Amino acid sequence: MDVRDLRNERTGETDGAVLKLDCRQVKNAFAVCIVTGLCCDKSGAKDGGEENGQKNLLPTTGPKEETVSSTNNVDLQQMGLSCDPRMTFVLSACNERHYEEALNMIQSLMMFSSCSFTLHFFALPEMKADAETQLRSVMNVFWFSAVKKQLFMYDVKYPEGVDHTDWSGPSKATTCASIRLFLPDLLPQTDSVIYVDSDTLFTEAAENLWLLFSNMKSSQIIAVSPDFETDTDSWYRPDNPQVQTAYVLPRGVNTGVMLMNLTRMRDAKWGAEIRDLEKTYKSQLFRLEQDLINLYFSCHPDRLMLLPCRWNFRPSHCQDNRCTCADAEVQGIALLRGGSSHADYRNSTKIHSHTIYSAFFNFDAGEQSFLDGFLEGLRDTVLGADQPDAPHCAYIYRRLVKDIEGQIISRFPLSFEV
Structure with missing residues (x-):
């Protein structure tokens, strides 16, 4: 079976039936995902349905919820409020440059927001003490003293059972970048977070971004923005030889800013599937964590919400x-x-x-x-x-x-x- 046959077969779908493909039927399973928008697991079953008597962990359709998660986050917009005291951010820094950028990000966050927040900061052990001193100094300047802030410091490390050699890469910066993949396990008591790369500046109140959690449907676990807006500028495109795994159609997603519902990610067994994907496609991942997240959501598009590119x-x-x-x-x-x-x-x-x-x-x-x-x-x-x-x-x-x-x-x- 070739790609043209697959396209024609998909065009002939009726009554909402899901086209099930065995990836072993075609020479290039990646082309299946690109051309048809479908992604197969090793058994050939596409996400979205019931296989082997097992129901999906999350519904593939459903109305917008009144809660950010199934536990405790209320839709503040409906209540007429702008601040949620549970607003939480995650940052990581594995070299001096990222550490400098992270301080800038915190200053910009407080400059435009008057809401309380919690910050989880991951740093290398040799940097953690100095980083905490500087962060507390910035967070407690008199301009921002009225805002309640909590800071929690962590060593950059992977969850128990994860082989760091598979994820650390050639540089410490790669280690920091991959930490975002394990936040559901590293922060087991935290419901939802906004993860941002260190090279980030807020230029509008951060609570406006936090409120976008309330737009998630019950099936959605993460919100990210498109990687590019046009085909000609896109990194994720079929003719780019460095892109060797499936991605979110049409042009991939960017993982520098992520709204992450950690509760739902844990319920969906996110960590186990991400580790399986890394083992299967390791040699094909050019941008490790971003390629993995694109690959995951090419298989589970119903679990993804897109953010406006202005964020x-x-x-x-x-x-x-x-x-x-x-x-x-x-x-x-x-x-x-x-x-x-x-x-x-x-x-x-x-x-x-x-x-x-x-x-x-x-x-x-x-x-x-x-x-x-x-x-x-x-x-x-x-x-x-x-x-x-x-x-x-x-x-x-x-x-x-x-x-x-x-x-x-x-x-x-x-x-x-x-």
Whole structure:
């Protein structure tokens, strides 16, 4: 059976019947997933149904719930509230650069949000003590003292029974990146978290992202954004030889920002299936954790919710003067990724995110006058490019700076009184 036969057979489905394929019937099981949108396990059974008398752990369809999880997270929007005291974030840092970026992320989180939150921070043992000191210093500056915050520090390690040599990769940074795959086991008492990569800046109140948990259907366990918005810019595409495993159609998903319902992930036996997929496809995984998550949700599309791209905006969303993230064009950037104060980020495609990141990095939140200096730095670096035809969608970043300025003046009005 070849791919054309599979496409024709799928086209002929009737009455909602699920096409069941044995991956051993075709030479390229990966092509089956790409062309048909179907993914098979080793036995040939597609997710979504009842096999061997075993019912699915999670329903494949169902109405939107009033709870984020099946246990305790209420839909705050329906209650007219903006803050959930259970708002929880996870960060990891395995080198000095990631640690520096993580401090920046925490500062940006507190700058735009007045809600209490919990932070779970994973660090290398040799870095953990210094990291905790610096994190508590940033989290307790007088500007943010009224916000209740909890910090829990952990060594970067894998759950019991997981062979670290399978997941650590050639660098410590790879170890940190793969930690997100094991959060249901590493945080067994935690219901839901937002995981973010260290190169993240919040530019809008984080509680607005947390509230998106309430949009999940009962079958959904994770929310992430598309990896790319257009076919021409996409990494995940059939003609990319470095992509050798199935991915979420049509262009894959990006795992730098993840809303994770850990309760549902544990119920779905997430950890066991992820480990099985890694063992089966290890030699084909170019981007270890992101490829694995794409592979998992190509088999379980009903368990995935997509986030708006404005909550994971990256320099790659700007090609010449073309912004490919429509949500950001309409509503503005809510979370910026891919910036750094390091020199290798000062190329033309990343210059605007680099300068915004540097403005966050260079201010001292412990100084009474830091807001004036921070806003001045933003205006000087980004608003100076005020030509309508400026490259790499500078107009999006100019809007972002104006949005940041408006939010800061609104939140700290006494700091700007004449």
